[in-house]
Amino acid sequence: MPGINFCARALRCTLAVRTILLAVRATVIVVLALILSGCSDNLHLSFLDSQGPIATAQRAHFYEALVILLVFVALPVFVLTAFFLWRYRYGAKASAYTPGWRDSVWLEITSWFGPVVIVLMLSYIVWHDAQKLDPYRPLASSQSPLRVQAIGYDWKWLLIYPDLGIASMGVLVLPTGRPIAMQLTSASVMQSLHIPALGSQIYAMGGMVTQLHLQVDKPGRCLGENNMYNGDGFHQQRFIAEAVTPDEFNAWVEKVRTSGIALDNKVMNQISQRGTFADLKAGLATSSFPDGAIYFKGVSSEVFSNVVMATMGHTSSMQTVTPFRMDLESEAVNQDHVNQEHVNQEHVNQEHDIGVEANQK
Numbered sequence: 001m002p003g004i005n006f007c008a009r010a011l012r013c014t015l016a017v018r019t020i021l022l023a024v025r026a027t028v029i030v031v032l033a034l035i036l037s038g039c040s041d042n043l044h045l046s047f048l049d050s051q052g053p054i055a056t057a058q059r060a061h062f063y064e065a066l067v068i069l070l071v072f073v074a075l076p077v078f079v080l081t082a083f084f085l086w087r088y089r090y091g092a093k094a095s096a097y098t099p100g101w102r103d104s105v106w107l108e109i110t111s112w113f114g115p116v117v118i119v120l121m122l123s124y125i126v127w128h129d130a131q132k133l134d135p136y137r138p139l140a141s142s143q144s145p146l147r148v149q150a151i152g153y154d155w156k157w158l159l160i161y162p163d164l165g166i167a168s169m170g171v172l173v174l175p176t177g178r179p180i181a182m183q184l185t186s187a188s189v190m191q192s193l194h195i196p197a198l199g200s201q202i203y204a205m206g207g208m209v210t211q212l213h214l215q216v217d218k219p220g221r222c223l224g225e226n227n228m229y230n231g232d233g234f235h236q237q238r239f240i241a242e243a244v245t246p247d248e249f250n251a252w253v254e255k256v257r258t259s260g261i262a263l264d265n266k267v268m269n270q271i272s273q274r275g276t277f278a279d280l281k282a283g284l285a286t287s288s289f290p291d292g293a294i295y296f297k298g299v300s301s302e303v304f305s306n307v308v309m310a311t312m313g314h315t316s317s318m319q320t321v322t323p324f325r326m327d328l329e330s331e332a333v334n335q336d337h338v339n340q341e342h343v344n345q346e347h348v349n350q351e352h353d354i355g356v357e358a359n360q361k
Contacts, residue, residue, distance in 0.1 A: 044197035044222045052215045054199025135200040135212045145181035149304040152191035152204045155233030156277040166256045167296040172241045175249035182212040192228035207312030216243040233276045260297035
């Protein structure tokens with residue numbers, strides 16, 4: 001019997017050790033998978049492979065939270081599991097049998113100390129980083145930000161450079177070392193623009209404008225996508241954020257101004273139709289542009305604001321290319337409405353005066 005009890009205890013200890021080793025191995029594999037998921041040959045996919053200051057800060061925030069959880073959650077679980085298995089094993093003599101035990105102040109303090117510390121530390125980190133990583137907060141820089149306006153369609157992004165008079169689809173070209181100030185809206189349902197290797201994501205909603213501030217530090221190619229499901233072509237609503245040097249960016253701008261497609265009513269009508277980027281490119285028959293890109297020139301600085309107004313009023317997005325006409329028509333309709341109300345009020349007043357005179361007679 002002593003030999004059997006010894007073998008049983010040894011087997012339980014072996015199983016406990018194996019369980020702990022498997023848990024540690026699984027944790028290491030998950031962490032490595034997360035780190036390697038951000039790596040690619042020529043396309044940056046994750047904030048773990050950061051290409052800008054926002055993504056770098058998010059990566060540091062992720063590691064801070066991971067260390068806190070490992071130290072205050074995972075490590076105590078692994079250590080205490082082995083401790084309890086050994087201390088309260090079958091046949092142990094050192095453990096006192098206390099069937100009348102009721103409570104322990106020190107046990108209560110120990111049980112609550114860990115969760116309280118975790119909540120306090122995570123709350124501070126979240127509050128501090130939420131202020132620092134606010135997507136509406138401009139990035140400090142000696143250079144003026146490059147303004148980019150993004151309009152979400154089904155299922156593609158129209159990316160406008162309002163100060164340069166150009167736009168693109170399928171690719172967002174950015175100069176390195178210069179802050180990017182983005183405005184976003186949607187011409188259809190709610191969408192979400194996200195460039196993981198550069199940082200924060202932000203929602204785009206019809207009739208509303210949201211903001212996002214980013215920066216890319218070194219040349220490279222990053223994945224940009226829509227994170228909000230919006231129908232059949234959701235998985236194809238992606239683009240490439242390509243970071244280039246300032247000189248290369250200036251050369252690209254001149255190239256688009258020379259060879260881009262004029263963004264007129266006809267083109268805007270095609271963009272507004274539901275369909276993927278590939279459908280639009282086939283419809284425009286653009287073979288002169290590189291794969292995955294369409295460039296536009298002669299883009300009015302009013303296109304973005306009028307898409308917002310058109311979506312808010314549920315009108316056709318074709319009107320966004322003729323902004324002043326839409327405003328004048330709206331003003332004329334409002335003036336006609338005011339004039340009609342004035343005529344109606346005068347008619348009511350005249351009827352009232354006639355009624356008063358009749359009663360006096």
